[in-house]
Amino acid sequence: MNTETPTPPPATGRQTRILTLASGSAGSGKSTLAGALAEQAAVHGLTVCVIGLDRQRDVSRLLGYDDPDADENLPTLMDVVDGLCTLDEALVPGRHSKTGEILPxxxxxxxxxxxxxxxxxxxxxxxxxxxxxxxxxQLEGRFDLILLDCPGNMDLGTQNALIAGTEIVGCTKSQEKEARGLTALEDKIAHLHQSYGFLGMRDGLDWIVIGEGVTNISQGKLYFEIEQQVREAYGDLVVAPTVRDDVKVPEAYSASLPITLYNPKSDAAAAYVAIGKAMKLYS
Ligand SMILES: Nc1ncnc2c1ncn2[C@@H]1O[C@H](COP(=O)(O)OP(=O)(O)OP(=O)(O)O)[C@@H](O)[C@H]1O
Ligand SMILES: [Mg+2]
Structure with missing residues (x-):
């Protein structure tokens, strides 16, 4: 079992995709998606960096660090903000939260x-x-993929991530509140783009991922219709497939593991693997 700390990747001039995972309302599956995509992209040979901006620390926990604040030797994004270390110095390897094994x-x-x-x-x-x-x-040209996991609000952290992303991923559920959140997110992107578009900021959503959809129509006609509405309104932006309601996801959450590691055979894990493919992260 490999638990030895590796050296952070050097500059190779590679193209770095920066995906900002955002939503207009909390609890839309961003951290679940970030954990699963990061794990799968790394398994497929990409060099990946995940930066979470949420005080809830969900994605840090899913990728091996239950309580970063409890260990004063562990750098956090807040230390970078405070000027105690650089972003480069704050990089730590992802690991399996149960075994401690490094995730290459x-x-x-x-x-x-x-x-x-x-x-x-x-x-x-x-x-x-x-x-x-x-x-x-500091990280561009060193990673193939950087994932920015936003909190469930539009605070300055989310605004920074929306401006910094080379692609913006809107996360939603097939429920009214979360679907409406997409509009709020689009409004925020449009507003920021007025000021920061000249720097190359994206002018709209690049991808939409629907999580926790209903399994069949009988389970909830209204939810099914909302999912259809989102697909009709946004067309090709909506990534296939929808991640259906799967009890393995909250189980994986409790076990502090990405669903793709916790139960690779689950329907939700298969859906996230397919989503990564649809987003052309790997083939
Ligand atoms: N496909 C699914 N099936 C069942 N439960 C799910 C599914 N996807 C996500 N969930 C559950 O929904 C909750 C919210 O998910 P998650 O934390 O990923 O959302 P979030 O957008 O990151 O939330 P926040 O805005 O608070 O950061 C979690 O408890 C998660 O386990
Ligand atoms: Mg989250």
């Missing part, structure tokens, strides 16, 4: 429960909305 090709910048102070901390920084864009320059 997978790296993280850990979240902190102090991330709720991010807005306050960045308040005095010049061009505060661009802080993450600037920081990510």
């Amino acid at each position: 090709g997978l790296w993280l910048v850990l979240e902190s429960d102090k991330l709720d102070a991010l807005t306050l901390k960045l308040a005095g920084v010049t061009a505060r909305e661009l802080w993450l864009t600037q920081q990510l320059k």
Whole structure:
């Protein structure tokens, strides 16, 4: 079993895709998607970095670090904000939360429960909305894929991630509240684009992932119709397949593992593998 700390990837000039996972309402499957896509992309040979921006620290936990704040030797994104280390120095290897085994090709910048102070901390920084864009320059050309897991609000952390992403992934569920959240997210992107479009910021959603859909119509006609509406409204932006309701997902959450590691044979894991393919992360 490999638990030895590897060296962070060097600059190779490779093309780095930066996927911002965002939603207009909380609990839309962002962290579940981030954990599963990161794990699968690494398994398929990509060099991956996950940066979570949420004080709930869900994606950090899923990728091996239950409570980063409890270990003062572990750097977090908040240490980067505080100038205690660089983003490069904050990289830690992803690991299996149960065995401690290193997940090859997978790296993280850990979240902190102090991330709720991010807005306050960045308040005095010049061009505060661009802080993450600037920081990510240290990682570009070193990773194939960077995933930014936003919190369930539109605070400065999410705004930074929306500006920094080369692709924006809207996460939703086939339920009214979450589907409406997509519109709120689009409004925020459009607003930010007015100011930051000249820097190359995306002008809209690039992908939409629907999670926790109903398994069949009889399970909930209304939910099915909302899913249809989202597909009709957004067409090809909506990635196939929808991740159906699967009890293995909350089980994986409790076990602090990405669903693709917890139960690779589950329907949800298969759906996430297919979503990664549909997004052309791997073939
Ligand atoms: N396909 C699914 N089947 C069943 N439960 C699911 C599925 N996908 C996600 N969930 C559950 O929905 C909840 C929210 O998921 P998740 O934490 O990924 O959302 P989030 O968008 O990251 O939330 P937040 O906005 O709070 O960060 C979790 O408890 C997760 O286990
Ligand atoms: Mg989350």
